Amino acid sequence: MKLFNNKALLLIALILISGYGYIASCTHKDLILPDQSTGTVIINRGNSVFLPGTETKGDTTQWKMDKVHSSVLWSGDYLQQGALLTGRFNMFGLNSLPSSARQLYVTKGQPVLDTSWAFYENDPTKTYFAGYVQMNTSNTGEPGRDGNCYLGYVAAPKIITGTQNLQDSNVAVIRTTKVEFDTKSPGYIVTMVMSWKGLLSAPHDTTINGTLSYVKRSTIDAGTAKAYDVFGLQLNFKFNCRSFGMTTDEISDIVSVQCNINFNNL
Amino acid sequence: MSKPKYNEFQIFDKVDDSVTFKIETKMANSFFVYLQQLELMAFFSGYPLIYAVIIYFAGNKRAENNFKTRILAVLPFAYAFTGTLYLGLQLKKLYFNYSSENVKLLMHSPYLMIWALISILFWIPAVGRKRALSLLHSLVFFFFLVKDIILQFASSADENILKNDMRIYTVSLLLNIGSLVLMLLLSFLFLPKKKQELK
Numbered sequence: 001m002k003l004f005n006n007k008a009l010l011l012i013a014l015i016l017i018s019g020y021g022y023i024a025s026c027t028h029k030d031l032i033l034p035d036q037s038t039g040t041v042i043i044n045r046g047n048s049v050f051l052p053g054t055e056t057k058g059d060t061t062q063w064k065m066d067k068v069h070s071s072v073l074w075s076g077d078y079l080q081q082g083a084l085l086t087g088r089f090n091m092f093g094l095n096s097l098p099s100s101a102r103q104l105y106v107t108k109g110q111p112v113l114d115t116s117w118a119f120y121e122n123d124p125t126k127t128y129f130a131g132y133v134q135m136n137t138s139n140t141g142e143p144g145r146d147g148n149c150y151l152g153y154v155a156a157p158k159i160i161t162g163t164q165n166l167q168d169s170n171v172a173v174i175r176t177t178k179v180e181f182d183t184k185s186p187g188y189i190v191t192m193v194m195s196w197k198g199l200l201s202a203p204h205d206t207t208i209n210g211t212l213s214y215v216k217r218s219t220i221d222a223g224t225a226k227a228y229d230v231f232g233l234q235l236n237f238k239f240n241c242r243s244f245g246m247t248t249d250e251i252s253d254i255v256s257v258q259c260n261i262n263f264n265n266l
Numbered sequence: 267m268s269k270p271k272y273n274e275f276q277i278f279d280k281v282d283d284s285v286t287f288k289i290e291t292k293m294a295n296s297f298f299v300y301l302q303q304l305e306l307m308a309f310f311s312g313y314p315l316i317y318a319v320i321i322y323f324a325g326n327k328r329a330e331n332n333f334k335t336r337i338l339a340v341l342p343f344a345y346a347f348t349g350t351l352y353l354g355l356q357l358k359k360l361y362f363n364y365s366s367e368n369v370k371l372l373m374h375s376p377y378l379m380i381w382a383l384i385s386i387l388f389w390i391p392a393v394g395r396k397r398a399l400s401l402l403h404s405l406v407f408f409f410f411l412v413k414d415i416i417l418q419f420a421s422s423a424d425e426n427i428l429k430n431d432m433r434i435y436t437v438s439l440l441l442n443i444g445s446l447v448l449m450l451l452l453s454f455l456f457l458p459k460k461k462q463e464l465k
Binding site for chain 2: 024
C-alpha cells in the first residue's frame, strides 16, 4: 500500500502511461489531406506477397481462403427496368477446376482446395487467380425461387443434399489472363476469361474486365499466442448473361458480380 | 519473368467441418471478449487517473476546506455510480429476456463482469470509506490499457488497437468526471450540513 500512499508517484506514473498512450496512438490516419495541386494520384503500394501453399493448417506462411467470411454477390436490374435483383452464391472456391475435377463430391465442405491463386502487391504480373461458383447454390433469401424458377433460368441442376456438384452444367469459372496496376487508384485492372455453360450446349468462354482491390494485411489478437493475420481481396466485374444463352427477362442483360474474399494464416 | 502456372488442384481426402467450426467459434468468441473488454475499459479505466489527481490535490491528512472534504468523500460513491451505470447497461442488453441462458450468452468474460459489478459495493458507506480499495479495483481495468501499450511498445503491434484503446480511455475519463461532478452536486444538494458523515 506504500505505493498508493505516495500520491505524487502514483499521479506521475498514471500521467506518463496515459500520455505515452495518447502519443503512441496518434497515427494521423484519419486526417483528411488537402487536394493535390497537380491532380496526380499518388499511390503507395507495399511489397506484400501472399501464397496459398497447400492449405496446411497451422502453417502461418500459407494463406487460406476464409470461406465463412467471404462472399460472391450478384445483382442485376429486375425485369430489366426495376430496382436491383440480388443474390449470393453459397458455394464457391478458388480453384481452376481442370476437367478431371469436374465431378460430384460427397461432402458438405469445400470439395477441392482453394489454392489456384497468388497475390503480389507490387508485381501484378505474378498475381493470378481462378475461381468458381456452383450455380445451383444461388441464394436470394427466397427458397421457393432459388430452388425452382431460378434453376431453369440458368439451366442448373437441383441441389443434391450432402454433395458438391462441380460438373460443367453447374459451375461458372473465371480465370485471370492479365493483372496490371490501375493508374488511377491503389487497385488493379484484371482481364479474365469467364467460362460457363449456361443454357448453351457446351461451356462458353468470354473475356471480361474487372477491378481488384487489396485490403491490407492486419493482425488480429496482436501480441498474444493466438495472434493471426488476415487480408482481403475484392473483385468487381460485369458480364452479359445473354452470351451464355440466358433468355429470361426477369433480369437485365448485364449482371454485376462482387467477390469479397478474405484470407487468414491460421 | 515467366508467368507462374496455376497450382495443381487437389481434392480433400476428408473435409473436417469440425475444425472449420472451431476456428469460426474461436474467432467469434475472441471478438466478443474483446468487445466486452472495451466496454469495461469505457466504464472503469479512467478512474485511477481521476483518483490520483484528486488525492494529490485534495488528499492532505488535514482537510483544509469543505469542498476538498466533500470531493474526497464522494470519490468512491462516484465510482459506485459508474458501476451502477455499467449494471444498467447490462440489464438493458438483457431487456425482455432475463433468463439464465441469455445471461450466459451475454457473459463472455464472466469473472471480469463480476469484478466490475463488485464496484456497486462502494455504495455501502463502510466500504466507501476505504478509498484506496476503489483504486485497486479500477486498476484491473487500467491494466488492459497498460498491456496494450506495452505490446505496442515491445512488438509494434497493430497501432489501431492502441488508438482505439485511447479513445475508449478518453470516454472513460469523461464518464468518471461526469459521475464525480454529479455525486458532488448531489452531496451539496442533499447533504449540506453533514460533512462529518461523509468522511
